[in-house]
Amino acid sequence: MRIEVDQSGKIEQTDMDTILAFSNNHQYAVLFTKDTKRELIKKYRKEKQIILKLFVACVYYTIKDYLHQAELIIIDNEYDGKQNYIKSLLLDFIRKDYRDFDKNLIRIAHITKNSKAHEFAANVKRGFAKPQKILSEKDIEKLIRGALASRPASTVFSAKLRHGLAWHPSSLFAIDASVFKPFAQK
Incomplete structure (x- = not known):
């Protein structure tokens, strides 16, 4: 089955x-309601590419029940x-459910x-037809959680104190840098 996906009303x-x-x-x-969009954009405003991530999540929910039949997916x-x-x-997103999905089936x-x-x-x-799914904040977050820029634990200390203690601005205490080994030494 050939699937052409089009959008009406941009995410932004x-x-x-x-x-x-x-x-x-x-x-x-x-349907991705304006209220849900506002909430997610506000919540993740610091995320890089959040608009694109929301768009792709919407595309995924549009096609996910038909992926097993897809011969070609064309996204506007x-x-x-x-x-x-x-x-x-x-x-x-697709390969979470369909591990061997062929990337050549997707075209933009x-x-x-x-x-x-x-x-x-x-x-x-325009209200002449009804959507099959209304996306919730929970639907979107469940899908994009792994795509959000991870916030790596800082392994670089911003200040070195006397006697081998190191301090990081997000911590309320100093730790002994000699026993803190963030990466295994080879």
Whole structure:
């Protein structure tokens, strides 16, 4: 099955809902409400690429029930210059469930306004059709948790105190640097 995914209302437009949909023999649309978008963008505003991560999460929820039937997945090129990042992150999400999913089945290309996916997404946005899934904050966070930039534990101390003690600004105490070995020595 060929799946073309189109978006109506960009993720970064927090004054409107975002709908991602595909339509061929089957139709499927997810609704990402403006309130949920605002909450997540506010919560993760310091994260790099949070808009793209939210977009890819929406794409994933749009296609996930049809991945086993997919012969080709075409995602509308909404974020020019970010195609490789989007494809890579989507593959990470997909491979949690489908370990051997072929990366060549995913393409990012321009989808015209004449496509069924565009028409279905627009109809959902206008209220002429209903989405099959309304994404919650919990849905999105569950998926993107691993994609969020991890905050590595700092192993570099910002100040060395006398007598071999080291101090880090986030700690309330000093530790003995001679017994703290963050990495195994080879």
